[in-house]
Amino acid sequence: MSGQEEAHPPADHRSTYRCPVCRARFRGSAACSRCGADLEPLMRLAVRGLRLRLAARRALLAGDPLGAREILNRARQVHATPEVRRLGLLAAWWLRSGEAP
Numbered sequence: 243m244s245g246q247e248e249a250h251p252p253a254d255h256r257s258t259y260r261c262p263v264c265r266a267r268f269r270g271s272a273a274c275s276r277c278g279a280d281l282e283p284l285m286r287l288a289v290r291g292l293r294l295r296l297a298a299r300r301a302l303l304a305g306d307p308l309g310a311r312e313i314l315n316r317a318r319q320v321h322a323t324p325e326v327r328r329l330g331l332l333a334a335w336w337l338r339s340g341e342a343p
Contacts, residue, residue, distance in 0.1 A: 298329050
């Protein structure tokens with residue numbers, strides 16, 4: 243990740259993230275507000291997963307379900323989410339049917 247990239251997970255998902263040490267809710271800082279654990283590596287993974295999901299969505303919108311599936315396979319390894327699963331199902335359907343949704 244370059245120095246310019248933000249290390250915070252997307253705001254709409256912040257309430258679902260928890261500290262892996264004490265399970266406190268994420269409050270937007272690089273250290274857990276309860277136990278002080280370093281959360282930056284987890285935040286970087288969440289951001290990387292988001293970037294991959296967005297790239298897969300762009301590939302689908304551009305008519306490239308095969309490219310989207312490849313990106314989603316990487317996204318699943320980084321941060322599997324319900325959205326990754328849904329996009330994967332769409333890409334798989336598209337590849338099987340040969341029809342654009």
